[in-house]
Amino acid sequence: MGFCEVVEGRHSIRAFQERDVEDASLEAILRAARRAPSAGNLQAYRVAVARASSVRRLLAQAALDQGFVAQAPVVLVFLADAAASAVKYGRRGETLYATQDATIACAYAQLAAANAGLGSCWIGAFHEDKVRAALGVEEPLRPVALLPLGYPAEVPRMTPRRSLAEMVLDIREDA
Ligand SMILES: Cc1cc2nc3c(=O)[nH]c(=O)nc-3n(C[C@H](O)[C@H](O)[C@H](O)COP(=O)(O)O)c2cc1C
Structure with missing residues (x-):
């Protein structure tokens, strides 16, 4: 699959088969997450890989009882490491960059999962x-x-997007 196909073909999945996720796929996903940009390349985040069913159940409860979280055989949790970013960037690292680092890594992981x-x-x-x-x-x-990651047990719902005109602030003229 090409990059655009992966991006266009990714949709949220909220029902999973019992089939486990292969170690090779999980490793590819984690490697993709690790390639994400990060402020100062500090990679100020950790990724918890939850496979234990007891932990997945607790995560589902923590996620306001979204039961499908526990149904997935693997749940990745992206954790911002504010202290790691603060070392170089102080308050901005603590309050913004660490969160961005973790968020971008999760986005990469989600696309890598779709690719797999x-x-x-x-x-x-x-x-x-x-x-x-x-x-x-x-x-x-x-x-x-x-x-939450796993083989889909549902046909995804297609979600609409606004037009590019609505999304883009087109700034062409010099001020
Ligand atoms: C910051 C953020 C928080 C979200 N939280 C939830 C959530 O708690 N539960 C859920 O079912 N979906 C959640 N979603 C998924 C969105 O509902 C979904 O991405 C959106 O409706 C677009 O659908 P698509 O992912 O299929 O394109 C979240 C997405 C983002 C980016």
Whole structure:
């Protein structure tokens, strides 16, 4: 699949087969995430790979009881490492760059998952303290996104997008 096909073909998946995710696919996804840009190349994030069913259940509960999170055989959790970014960038690193680093890495992982024929869904609605407790990690690590991964058990719903004209602020003239 070419890049544009992967981008166009990715849709959120909220139902998963029991079939496990192959280690090679998971590694390819993690390698893609690691290629993401990051402020000062500090890579100020961690990725938790949750395969244990008990942990996946806790993550689903933390995510406001979105049960399909536990149905996925793997749940990746992207955690911003504010302390790592603050070392070089101070408050901006702490409050912005670490979050961006983790977010971009998750976006790369989601596309890599689509490229591997896997379904995923970005999960942003969760209680941060409950996610930390489920993973056994502490502040300043901040969960930014959960990404349940698995083989799809549904045909994805096509979601519309606004027109480019609505999206783009077209600034052509010199001020
Ligand atoms: C920041 C963010 C938070 C999201 N949180 C959730 C969520 O908690 N639960 C969920 O089912 N989908 C969640 N989504 C997925 C969106 O609903 C989905 O990406 C959007 O409707 C577009 O559909 P598509 O991914 O199929 O293109 C989230 C997406 C983003 C980017």
